[in-house]
Amino acid sequence: MGEEKIRVLVAKPGLDGHDRGAKVIARALRDDGMEVIYTGLRQTPEMIAEAALQEDVDAVGLSILSGAHMALVPRILELIRANGQDNVALFVGGIIPDDDVPKLLEMGVAGVHGPGSSTLKIAEDIRRVVRQAA
Amino acid sequence: MNLGTRRMDLKAILSGDRLALSRLLTQIEKDSEQGRQALNELFPHTGKAHLVGVTGAPGTGKSSLTNQLAKHYRNPPDGPARSVAVVAVDPSSPFSGGAVLGDRIRMQDLAGDPGVFIRSMATRGSLGGLATATAGLVQGLDAAGYEIILIETVGAGQAEVEVAKLAHTTIVVEAPGLGDDVQAIKAGILEIADILVLNKADRPGVEAAERALRGMLNLGHPIERVFNHHGRRAEIEVPHEESPTDKLWLPPLIRTVSTEGQGVPELAQAITEHRAFLETSGELQRRERARLESEVHDLLQKAMMNRWRQDTSDERYQRTLEQIAARKLSPRQAVAQLLNGSAPQ
Numbered sequence: 001m002g003e004e005k006i007r008v009l010v011a012k013p014g015l016d017g018h019d020r021g022a023k024v025i026a027r028a029l030r031d032d033g034m035e036v037i038y039t040g041l042r043q044t045p046e047m048i049a050e051a052a053l054q055e056d057v058d059a060v061g062l063s064i065l066s067g068a069h070m071a072l073v074p075r076i077l078e079l080i081r082a083n084g085q086d087n088v089a090l091f092v093g094g095i096i097p098d099d100d101v102p103k104l105l106e107m108g109v110a111g112v113h114g115p116g117s118s119t120l121k122i123a124e125d126i127r128r129v130v131r132q133a134a
Numbered sequence: 135m136n137l138g139t140r141r142m143d144l145k146a147i148l149s150g151d152r153l154a155l156s157r158l159l160t161q162i163e164k165d166s167e168q169g170r171q172a173l174n175e176l177f178p179h180t181g182k183a184h185l186v187g188v189t190g191a192p193g194t195g196k197s198s199l200t201n202q203l204a205k206h207y208r209n210p211p212d213g214p215a216r217s218v219a220v221v222a223v224d225p226s227s228p229f230s231g232g233a234v235l236g237d238r239i240r241m242q243d244l245a246g247d248p249g250v251f252i253r254s255m256a257t258r259g260s261l262g263g264l265a266t267a268t269a270g271l272v273q274g275l276d277a278a279g280y281e282i283i284l285i286e287t288v289g290a291g292q293a294e295v296e297v298a299k300l301a302h303t304t305i306v307v308e309a310p311g312l313g314d315d316v317q318a319i320k321a322g323i324l325e326i327a328d329i330l331v332l333n334k335a336d337r338p339g340v341e342a343a344e345r346a347l348r349g350m351l352n353l354g355h356p357i358e359r360v361f362n363h364h365g366r367r368a369e370i371e372v373p374h375e376e377s378p379t380d381k382l383w384l385p386p387l388i389r390t391v392s393t394e395g396q397g398v399p400e401l402a403q404a405i406t407e408h409r410a411f412l413e414t415s416g417e418l419q420r421r422e423r424a425r426l427e428s429e430v431h432d433l434l435q436k437a438m439m440n441r442w443r444q445d446t447s448d449e450r451y452q453r454t455l456e457q458i459a460a461r462k463l464s465p466r467q468a469v470a471q472l473l474n475g476s477a478p479q
């Protein structure tokens with residue numbers, strides 16, 4: 001009972017690097033009062049969609065540093081929608097060239113946040129989008 | 135989730151629709167009207183799963199062990215595969231109310247298997263190792279047909295008795311080198327163990343840890359399982375002298391390496407044996423009854439309190455509290471008056 005908890009899946013798709021950024025976001029969202037399901041490194045699009053389904057999340061946040069976002073994001077969106085989760089908002093963070101941002105938004109991504117974004121802003125953005133979808 | 139007004143699709147849940155199940159779990163966790171109604175209607179479909187609790191201090195390897203056990207049940211060397219659900223509980227931050235739920239990190243091996251369903255949940259302020267809604271989530275997964283349900287507790291270090299009330303089989307996980315001696319382990323946590331696992335058996339100190347644990351086990355058993363429930367003791371007795379010794383359950387100690395899987399077949403075997411013991415000794419029915427009774431007791435208490443609050447004006451209640459504060463009434467006298475319906479003077 002009481003106020004609705006926002007549940008967010010934070011995932012790191014692709015084979016590259018470290019998950020420091022993803023961890024920072026996970027903690028920031030927790031400190032904002034959200035419940036963050038953290039799945040760690042090397043998530044395939046299938047694993048991400050499956051976790052989003054089992055956890056019935058309101059939003060998914062992806063941290064992508066590899067440059068593979070134009071391949072990963074549409075695939076993940078497609079899988080999430082195919083599971084019937086029409087309301088799940090997808091957010092993308094990491095290293096995303098400016099030119100790709102409108103393309104991602106066009107695909108149906110709810111928000112793109114580069115390396116400089118404040119975690120407070122990101123939390124606010126997620127909260128706003130999830131409230132609208134509800 | 136904008137399912138606030140939609141009825142839950144119970145048929146879909148019973149026929150294995152994972153999205154419908156996932157949404158049901160959300161409603162149960164919220165304790166919403168639909169969630170409650172769904173649980174009422176699903177209740178006849180519950181009671182089939184074997185519930186296994188996994189508890190122990192943080193870092194002992196509960197999530198890794200849960201992963202291995204699930205893998206074992208999905209791919210047993212003998213017999214048919216069994217479907218597995220996992221409910222993993224992590225603490226909510228007392229400051230923000232948020233949580234980072236990280237148990238899935240250790241359960242990657244289970245990805246892509248439609249016979250497995252993993253759900254993470256935060257304690258949302260509840261103490262004792264589980265969330266208030268954990269039992270409800272377990273009921274939902276049970277109704278959905280999962281044969282084995284693994285329940286991973288927070289493992290905050292104190293005796294987490296809640297899980298022993300909920301689970302049929304409680305596994306307590308220990309690891310060498312958590313503090314210099316195992317004496318530090320609270321006796322309470324060993325008391326709830328049906329099976330004791332010494333994980334990280336690949337680590338130094340495992341011999342000493344096992345010796346210490348065996349010492350404590352021999353001291354501690356056989357014991358009576360006592361559930362202290364709102365001042366009432368619900369005892370589930372282990373048969374004493376007059377009963378045949380084969381009706382006694384002595385918790386086995388099993389070494390595991392949950393990063394690799396060593397000891398996991400032995401652990402699964404011990405769970406099977408414990409289940410058989412519960413069935414043949416009559417303990418299963420006794421535990422089930424005690425659990426249902428305690429649930430009814432809780433609900434009754436809440437409902438009666440609510441009804442009483444509805445029948446009593448807040449003004450009268452406040453007036454009574456003031457009289458207590460002024461030492462004109464004792465708390466006991468106040469309760470007697472409030473329940474009598476006679477206005478305090």
Ligand SMILES: Nc1nc2c(ncn2[C@@H]2O[C@H](COP(=O)(O)OP(=O)(O)O)[C@@H](O)[C@H]2O)c(=O)[nH]1
Pocket residue numbers: 190191192193194195196197198199240289333334335336337390391392393394
């Ligand atoms: N060496 C060794 N490490 C293990 C074993 N089991 C788990 N771990 C590690 O211990 C850490 C905590 O494990 P986790 O399953 O998350 O523990 P939990 O907090 O009790 O759920 C992780 O880094 C695991 O990889 C084991 O049997 N041996």
Ligand SMILES: [Mg+2]
Pocket residue numbers: 196197198236237286
């Ligand atoms: Mg864990």
